[in-house]
Amino acid sequence: MTSSRTFSFEFFPPNTPEGREKLRATTEQLATLKPKFFSVTYGAGGSTRDRTLETVLDIQAGGNQAAPHVSCIASTKTGIRETLQHYRDHGISHLVALRGDLPSGLATAGEFRYAFELVDFIRQEFGRHFFIEVAAYPEYHPQARNALEDLLNFKRKVDAGADSAITQYFYNTDSYFHFVDECTAMGIDIPIVPGIMPINKFSQLARFSDACGAEIPRWIRNKLEAYGDDTESVRSFGLDVVTSLCDRLLERGAPGLHFYTLNQASAVSTIWQRLGL
Ligand code: FAD
Numbered sequence: 001m002t003s004s005r006t007f008s009f010e011f012f013p014p015n016t017p018e019g020r021e022k023l024r025a026t027t028e029q030l031a032t033l034k035p036k037f038f039s040v041t042y043g044a045g046g047s048t049r050d051r052t053l054e055t056v057l058d059i060q061a062g063g064n065q066a067a068p069h070v071s072c073i074a075s076t077k078t079g080i081r082e083t084l085q086h087y088r089d090h091g092i093s094h095l096v097a098l099r100g101d102l103p104s105g106l107a108t109a110g111e112f113r114y115a116f117e118l119v120d121f122i123r124q125e126f127g128r129h130f131f132i133e134v135a136a137y138p139e140y141h142p143q144a145r146n147a148l149e150d151l152l153n154f155k156r157k158v159d160a161g162a163d164s165a166i167t168q169y170f171y172n173t174d175s176y177f178h179f180v181d182e183c184t185a186m187g188i189d190i191p192i193v194p195g196i197m198p199i200n201k202f203s204q205l206a207r208f209s210d211a212c213g214a215e216i217p218r219w220i221r222n223k224l225e226a227y228g229d230d231t232e233s234v235r236s237f238g239l240d241v242v243t244s245l246c247d248r249l250l251e252r253g254a255p256g257l258h259f260y261t262l263n264q265a266s267a268v269s270t271i272w273q274r275l276g277l
Pocket of ligand 1: 040042071113167
């Protein structure tokens with residue numbers, strides 16, 4: 001394994017003191033795998049602002065690098081500026097910059113419409129202080145008018161100053177490598193790190209996938225459906241599928257892996273071990 005690859009783990013900010021305590025233990029366990037950073041999600045419109053910061057500070061207190069997500073939809077420039085100043089004052093220099101999604105039915109008032117405007121704003125206000133990650137969609141974003149426009153919109157984020165990208169999860173390596181080839185052909189040369197979603201529970205995965213437009217291939221869906229409540233078989237099959245996915249991605253040159261951990265260490269640790277990382 002080459003050390004230039006980037007491995008990272010994503011958390012969401014816990015809701016309760018018990019959840020916070022548990023996440024500290026998860027962080028400690030995953031820190032032994034020496035990821036480059038832990039990222040922490042952020043509710044659209046700033047709904048998790050305080051908990052995201054709290055989680056990020058917990059991660060840093062354990063001697064690990066943390067990268068808060070910042071979403072800009074339904075936000076003002078003043079609000080985003082304050083949040084970023086706060087992060088900078090706490091020694092944070094790594095961000096995941098996103099548009100975010102509002103719950104359906106909510107109005108989208110705010111001063112940003114798209115993530116590229118946020119990236120541009122961060123560069124204008126904070127220069128090169130932050131290393132900026134953005135989102136990429138190998139199966140294309142569900143709201144994109146078409147695949148080509150989505151690609152051009154991804155390029156806008158890179159042109160605005162993004163340093164690296166993390167993809168939406170997928171289970172089809174061809175979609176990822178096709179996307180990377182398309183980006184390369186357009187002159188995009190930032191790392192595009194695959195986002196990896198371990199499979200723990202079919203109903204949860206189906207719900208996420210419906211919401212974000214990530215495809216669960218038919219053979220995986222059928223197999224998971226057939227296991228029903230047999231959680232051990234789901235777990236075991238999920239580990240096989242995701243380990244093989246990661247293996248093929250790294251083998252063909254992916255620049256690292258970003259795991260959507262859902263605040264759990266066990267699946268990621270097993271996959272990590274099996275990959276021999
Ligand atoms: P954008 O890059 O702005 O793209 C959104 C849509 O707008 C796309 O369809 C794009 O093609 C289109 N678009 C972009 N620019 C233009 C333009 N100029 N004209 C017309 N159309 C345009 N959500 C959260 O709320 N909190 C999180 O913490 C969070 N973390 C995430 C982490 C990762 C790694 C990923 C992949 C997603 C995450 N999300 C998070 C979800 C994300 O906010 C949604 O997928 C959202 O719908 C799009 O965000 P974006 O930053 O990709 O938006």
